[in-house]
Amino acid sequence: MHEFAAARGPIEAMIRSSDLEGLLRHAETIHGHVCPGVAWGIQAGHYAMTTLNRKNTGMEEVVAIVECNNCFTDGIQTVTGCTFGNNALIFKDLGKTAVTVARRDDGAAVRLVVKPNFRQRLFEKYPAAGPLFKKVVMDRQGNEEDHHRLDHLWHAMAKKELQAPITEQFDINHLTVNMPAYARIFASVCCSICGEEIIETRVCMRDGQPTCLACAKEHYFILTGNGITLTRD
Ligand SMILES: [Zn+2]
Ligand SMILES: [Zn+2]
The missing domain is CATH 3.30.1330.130 (60s Ribosomal Protein L30; Chain: A;)
Structure with missing residues (x-):
């Protein structure tokens, strides 16, 4: 080993x-x-x-x-x-x-x-x-x-x-069971507002610029002790 x-x-x-x-x-x-x-x-x-x-x-x-x-x-x-x-x-x-x-x-x-x-x-x-x-x-x-x-x-x-x-x-x-596909590897992009890197599947466009869901004030899923819910910043 x-x-x-x-x-x-x-x-x-x-x-x-x-x-x-x-x-x-x-x-x-x-x-x-x-x-x-x-x-x-x-x-x-x-x-x-x-x-x-x-x-x-x-x-x-x-x-x-x-x-x-x-x-x-x-x-x-x-x-x-x-x-x-x-x-x-x-x-x-x-x-x-x-x-x-x-x-x-x-x-x-x-x-x-x-x-x-x-x-x-x-x-x-x-x-x-x-x-x-x-x-x-x-x-x-x-x-x-x-x-x-x-x-x-x-x-x-x-x-x-x-x-x-x-x-x-x-x-x-x-x-x-039908096995789920392997987790895919995605590219990353930078948010045009906060400058932080985001996986490309979580990007939304604001004024033609890639933006993270937090900066865009969009809904996203959150897992807390209460389970999965939708939230926004
Ligand atoms: Zn951002
Ligand atoms: Zn315990």
């Missing part, structure tokens, strides 16, 4: 040896904390990568189609290596904690979606979590100690969730 291509090696080794706790630890480096949602992403991503058995070097050999932008998605990005930046992460704004991971060469894919009422089942399994989650996350009312307690609880819950049988957590379907 080329020395520069080895950085994902430890993750691949953890996938092969089913070291889900190791993967969870790794996910924390991008997610910032450990929680049940990211643990489910680890589980689903691990199942998919084991099933598809395809190495991912970030060149779209494997594509992950997520249906939510929540903690789950960071678990998926960690394990599959399909990320926002390497064009192998496709986001369907459906608000479902679900992912389809597909292999480019033959379209073989697996879709995992959490069982219905998974949130309710989670809070039934861990009765202390519900009120604390509401106080700290939903109402943003927690003090430092509440945050600390939730952090401990989430770590414990996440580790336990990793051990639950995958079929208890997810509905799983094996399927074949």
Whole structure:
């Protein structure tokens, strides 16, 4: 293996040896904390990568189609290596904690979606979590100690969730998907107003001059914690 291509090696080794706790630890480096949602992403991503058995070097050999932008998605990005930046992460704004991971060469894919009422089942399994989650996350009312307690609880819950049988957590379907085309490479142009470089597909013309959507006060799509919407500056 080329020395520069080895950085994902430890993750691949953890996938092969089913070291889900190791993967969870790794996910924390991008997610910032450990929680049940990211643990489910680890589980689903691990199942998919084991099933598809395809190495991912970030060149779209494997594509992950997520249906939510929540903690789950960071678990998926960690394990599959399909990320926002390497064009192998496709986001369907459906608000479902679900992912389809597909292999480019033959379209073989697996879709995992959490069982219905998974949130309710989670809070039934861990009765202390519900009120604390509401106080700290939903109402943003927690003090430092509440945050600390939730952090401990989430770590414990996440580790336990990793051990639950995958079929208890997810509905799983094996399927074949039509793979999206490889991401195209476009030329860049400079905005005639701000002078910043823009990919040519995002240029609009103002008085015959190429202009960015922000300077032109045109609508563009924005992805926030609330999903994809249209906005303008
Ligand atoms: Zn989280
Ligand atoms: Zn501009």
